[in-house]
Amino acid sequence: MKKFIFLTTVFFVACSICGYTASSEQISADDTPVGWASYTGTKDLAGKDIVPPDSKKGTCGGFGGEVYTVKNRSEFLSAIRKDGKKIIYVDGVIDMTSLGRGAGRGTMLPSTYDGSTEKLDEFIESRTKDSVLPCKTYKEWKTKYTASFKYGEDEFGEVAILRNKLNRDWKTLIEIPVKSDTTIIGLNDKAEIRGGSVIIKNVRNVVIRNLILTECYNPFPKIEDSDGLNAEFDLVSIQSSKYVWIDHCTFDTKFSHSELEKDKYETKDRRDVYWRVYDGQCDITNTNDFITISWCIFKNHDKTMLIGNSDSKVADVNHQTITLHHNWFNNCKQRLPFVRFATIHIFNNLYTNQTGTGIDRRKDCKIYSEANSFEEEKRSITRNRYGTLFDKGSLNIDKDAVDSNPSWEPENYYSYKAEKASAVKNLVSKNAGAGKISVKQ
Numbered sequence: 143m144k145k146f147i148f149l150t151t152v153f154f155v156a157c158s159i160c161g162y163t164a165s166s167e168q169i170s171a172d173d174t175p176v177g178w179a180s181y182t183g184t185k186d187l188a189g190k191d192i193v194p195p196d197s198k199k200g201t202c203g204g205f206g207g208e209v210y211t212v213k214n215r216s217e218f219l220s221a222i223r224k225d226g227k228k229i230i231y232v233d234g235v236i237d238m239t240s241l242g243r244g245a246g247r248g249t250m251l252p253s254t255y256d257g258s259t260e261k262l263d264e265f266i267e268s269r270t271k272d273s274v275l276p277c278k279t280y281k282e283w284k285t286k287y288t289a290s291f292k293y294g295e296d297e298f299g300e301v302a303i304l305r306n307k308l309n310r311d312w313k314t315l316i317e318i319p320v321k322s323d324t325t326i327i328g329l330n331d332k333a334e335i336r337g338g339s340v341i342i343k344n345v346r347n348v349v350i351r352n353l354i355l356t357e358c359y360n361p362f363p364k365i366e367d368s369d370g371l372n373a374e375f376d377l378v379s380i381q382s383s384k385y386v387w388i389d390h391c392t393f394d395t396k397f398s399h400s401e402l403e404k405d406k407y408e409t410k411d412r413r414d415v416y417w418r419v420y421d422g423q424c425d426i427t428n429t430n431d432f433i434t435i436s437w438c439i440f441k442n443h444d445k446t447m448l449i450g451n452s453d454s455k456v457a458d459v460n461h462q463t464i465t466l467h468h469n470w471f472n473n474c475k476q477r478l479p480f481v482r483f484a485t486i487h488i489f490n491n492l493y494t495n496q497t498g499t500g501i502d503r504r505k506d507c508k509i510y511s512e513a514n515s516f517e518e519e520k521r522s523i524t525r526n527r528y529g530t531l532f533d534k535g536s537l538n539i540d541k542d543a544v545d546s547n548p549s550w551e552p553e554n555y556y557s558y559k560a561e562k563a564s565a566v567k568n569l570v571s572k573n574a575g576a577g578k579i580s581v582k583q
Contacts, residue, residue: 168582169352171229171325174199175387177465177487179434180556186431187485188460194385195323195347200432201385203325203349204228209583211329215240218335219318227323231583232353233330238316238338239359251337251357252280255401262361269308274300280361284407284417291365293413309362309374316358316375317341320348328352331577339375346384354576355423356394363418370415376422384431392439392575393423399444399475399497420444422477426464426484427451433464439575441472450482453505458483466491467558468566470574473497481507481529487552489513489560492570496521503529508549511536515566537563 174180180200186192196202207227212218213234221230239250239261250262258280270277275290277283290301297305318338320326322345328334334354342348360373377393380386397419406414423440425448426433440446450458462484469491471478475498479486482504489512493500500522503509507529516522516538523531525543532548533539552558561569572578 168580169327169390170582171203171205171327171349175201175349175389175434176436176558177434177467177552177556178432178463179385179387179465181432181463183555186461187463192384192431194432201347201349201387201434203347203387204230204323205325207323212236222318222320222324225321229325229327231581232326232328232333232335234332235334235336236338237336238318239336241315249337250361251359251396255397256281256405265311266308266361269311270304273304275304283361288365288371288407288409288415288417291409292411293365293370293409293415294368294411295365296367297365305362305364309360309364312360312362313339313375319343320350321345323347325349326351326353327581328354328576329581329583333576338377340378341381342379342383342386343381344383346386348383348385349387349389350378350391351387351389352391352576352579352581354392354394356392357396358421359396359419360421361419365409365415371418373418373421376425378424379422380424380426380430380433381428382430383433386430386433388424388435388438390437390574390576390578392577393441393443393446394439395420395423395442398442422446422448425449425451426462426479428455429457429461431461431463435464435466435469437468437570437574439470439472440474440478441470442474444475446471446474446477447479448477449479449484449486450504450507453482455483459506460485462486463555465489465552465556467560468570468574470494470570471496471500477502480504481509483507483529484509485550486510487512489552489558490563490566490570491515492566492574493517493522494567494571499524501531503527503531505529507531510534510548510550510552511539511544512552513537513560513563513566514539515563515570535560535563537566 204227210221211231248261263279358377363371363373405417464486473495480502485508493516509531511533514536519538522539530549533544
């Protein structure tokens with residue numbers, strides 16, 4: 143049941159059928175994705191009837207709808223909340239922790255790993271006053287909160303209630319809930335969403351392109367039993383959604399692994415724990431379908447991309463249909479991606495400066511790896527046998543850890559062309575990420 147998408151755009155350096163738009167071309171709201179986001183079949187892998195948003199393109203976002211150009215947090219959220227088809231162009235930097243003019247003006251994002259800002263201190267002081275744990279500064283909160291629990295126990299009682307409230311207030315501040323039939327495009331190489339968490343949940347037909355996505359910072363990580371402190375929010379979270387295309391975006395974090403490992407605090411039983419302020423960069427959990435992540439840069443991060451949130455989430459079987467192509471994972475520690483259950487095609491991706499595991503195969507995954515470029519064979523893929531991982535033509539992949547036969551064939555579901563792995567490093571390092579291609583409005 144092959145579904146072919148024919149494109150008319152000219153070829154340059156690499157073909158547009160691979161999802162690449164050359165420097166002589168432009169990003170446009172009517173572009174077509176490659177991979178599972180382009181799927182135009184009539185049934186999903188579970189046999190359920192589906193109707194693609196566009197019968198020829200699959201995912202089309204808000205093309206044909208209202209058009210908005212936004213320059214600040216207030217304008218952005220106003221446009222995001224509109225119903226109906228829409229295209230939102232982002233012009234400049236949108237700091238989700240800066241509330242604009244008047245009270246609350248200024249960022250709440252620290253400039254150093256162990257620092258704070260005036261507005262973040264005010265946020266904490268105003269919300270902890272007369273509480274069980276009054277604090278005047280962020281530093282004081284970090285010290286007092288960690289000292290209120292033992293390392294090997296979950297939070298509980300009045301301090302837990304207070305932290306939950308602070309975390310909910312922060313969540314309300316930074317979350318960007320995207321509705322169905324929405325396209326978000328950065329207008330230039332300065333277009334950025336800083337400090338926000340893009341939530342794509344229970345929706346369909348969403349496109350996000352040409353954006354710098356950075357600093358999804360969580361000042362209120364939670365003590366968890368024998369696992370220290372853990373942050374909650376992702377730069378992009380895709381949950382229970384269908385037909386999503388994320389393309390030419392740069393995912394980044396301000397503070398490095400080594401910096402964050404210096405930011406330690408003592409628990410009640412005198413155990414040092416790291417103050418973890420970041421969760422995932424792009425997590426895809428809870429039974430999604432027809433997702434493509436293409437030509438993006440993921441860098442300077444620990445838990446980069448989680449696919450499938452639990453081994454017990456059997457509803458994900460025959461769902462989590464995902465394509466990752468022409469992405470650059472640079473200086474990332476793990477989850478590149480971490481894959482449960484998904485039927486996933488990973489092709490022409492670049493892996494450099496690896497500090498941990500590359501592709502991490504987990505429960506019942508069906509991975510079709512093709513022509514990827516790994517810097518180190520020993521860090522390319524995990525050696526476990528929890529799911530299937532077939533590879534075709536990748537560079538520096540651990541051949542002893544791959545399966546001899548594929549569990550599925552991508553060409554049976556969509557049209558694509560993979561470049562040779564030897565060309566990937568030059569092609570992807572030059573062309574992946576935000577700001578590489580001009581935008582046609």
